Amino acid sequence: MLFSQHQNDVISVTSLNRMARDLLESGLPALWIAGEISNLTLAASGHGYFSLKDDRAQIRCVMFRNRLSGLGFRPQEGMQVELRGTVSLYEARGDYQINVDAMRVAGLGRLYEAFEKLKARLATEGLFDNRHKKPLPTHPAAIGIVTSPAAAALRDVVTTLQRRMPGIPLILYPTPVQGEGAAAQIAAAIAAANLRREVEVLIVCRGGGSIEDLWAFNEEVVARAIAASALPVISGVGHETDTTIADFVADHRAATPTAAAELASPSREALQQTLDFGLRRLERALGRLLMDKSQRMDFLGKRLQHPGERLRRQQLLLQAQQQRLSRAVRQQLQQQQRRLEQWQHRLERSRPGLPARQQLLAARAAALRQAIHRQLQAGQLALTRHQATLAAINPEAVLQRGYAIVQNRDGRVIRSPTELSQGERLHIQLAEGATDAVVELEQGTQRALPF
Missing domain, CATH: 2.40.50.140 (Nucleic acid-binding proteins)
Structure with missing residues (x-):
């Protein structure tokens, strides 16, 4: 100017x-x-x-x-x-x-230039594409950590994993994380983890530092080792503002080693909350099911007939059949008597050989009466046997002799002490009522206590 x-x-x-x-x-x-x-x-x-x-x-x-x-x-x-x-x-x-x-x-200008050139070349090859990213296991059986045993990042990762899910085994693949030759050793540790197949996910991490300190994670050998890994890799290198080539190639990038540990592991507290929620849902579902089944059992119980009631109905049916049989026999006897009288009238009108025919008729009448009498006796005997059978199988008659019917909660009749279990509730039917009891097992025997 x-x-x-x-x-x-x-x-x-x-x-x-x-x-x-x-x-x-x-x-x-x-x-x-x-x-x-x-x-x-x-x-x-x-x-x-x-x-x-x-x-x-x-x-x-x-x-x-x-x-x-x-x-x-x-x-x-x-x-x-x-x-x-x-x-x-x-x-x-x-x-x-x-x-x-x-x-x-x-002096970092050259490093930044090298960083940008490698980043552009690997991006062109597709190493950063999302289609190559592998999903993380939801519940890993074991977690691998690629870092230096002396790194503070290792303590952060281990502390976080033990807090979130202490039961997951941790395997360290030790390697230097800075200095000459560190990149090749990091790549070798990643390859070793894939070869040994001891873990389901890898955390590659170290703490923050200058770009020179983090440069091993900007080396091409590390980038290609991460890209070739069959195990999903989480990169947790440096602090939140640090970015390395490893972050772009990894399946998941975490801002810090602690964040990487949180990505790799499920939260015990979150799982416990999920389990508690599922348990509450299951308890509600079981409660509804028990209520439905109880109502169904009450409905079926109303329809269920006692064996004694069924026997009484069969006895009434047998008595009705006996009455019908007696009426049928009397009707048949009356019919035969009428036919006999008709034959007598016809004989009296015709009178051919009357004395002989009268004797024959009297003999036949006597035989008929004997046959009818035998038939009545046979029917009476059969009726008596049926009544005796009904009386013998009538549970009420058995109960009157001092016996009892013992059933479990499902209505199944208990026939042996071996079918009993401690604290089981029983229903006992007696001759003049019923009661409930609880099984108390003693040494060598079982005893049912009423309640």
Whole structure:
């Protein structure tokens, strides 16, 4: 920006600083600058103030709260950084400064570039596609953990799993999680877990750290080991703001190792609540079923006839049949008597050989009376046998002799003490009423106690 001024024109300091700021902001684009943090101050407002210096010069810098809070690390005194910002001027003091909008640890530019290149290549190959993601088992029989035995993340995962479902076995596949060669060992641990088939789900985890600390999980060998795993893999690497290639390839990504443990295991409390709810539903269903069956039993009980009642009805039926038989015999005898009288009248009218015929007729009449008498005796004997049989099988007659009918709750007649069980309720039918009892088993015998 160019401007001109007449010899006698006078401007204020404020105007000069504003023009200088406009010149700086319009004349210089946003720049990436490398240097060392010095004189760092993190204000209560959340803004950060510091100087960026090298061995020959320094410049004041400000990073406002909304930018500072989005960093994945905390700036520290003496830290070598690369920052991007616009050159400006703080008008109130006339200080030349840089307004910082991005910052990274020095040397991380190459790591970020490598991260983005590998991420793009693996995405093109389809390693991040949801169609390759495997579902997690609802109730895993065992859970595998791929991490360092000394990692704090291991303690977090184990504590969470023991709290949520302490009965699930845990198997550690130990491996370094940072440093040279860590990526190859992480991949080997994942392959070993798949080969041994001891678990149903794998948690690959470590705690938070810088991008260099987490870089093993950005290596291609780890990404391909996770993609080739037949076991579902949960990635719990770093803190919530940390993102690695392993997170994109894994079947499920958790913000923290603790969150990974929660994804891998069912909650004992939630399962208990589900079981309690199911138990209450089952109790209500059984209660309704018992009520229905009780009402059905009462209905059938009203229709059920006592054996004595059935015998009385059969006895009445037998008496009716006896009366019908007696009437039939008398009617037959009367009919035969009338026929005999008719024959006598006819004989008296014709009178041929009357004495001989009278003797024959008298003999036949005597034979007929004897036959009828024998038939009546046979019928009477049969009736007597039927009555004796009815009296012998009548339960009431048996009960009158001091016996009793013992039935269980289902109405089944008890015939042996071996059919009894402790506390079973019985129904006992006596000659002059009925009572209920409870079985009390003693050493070598059974005893029914009334109640």
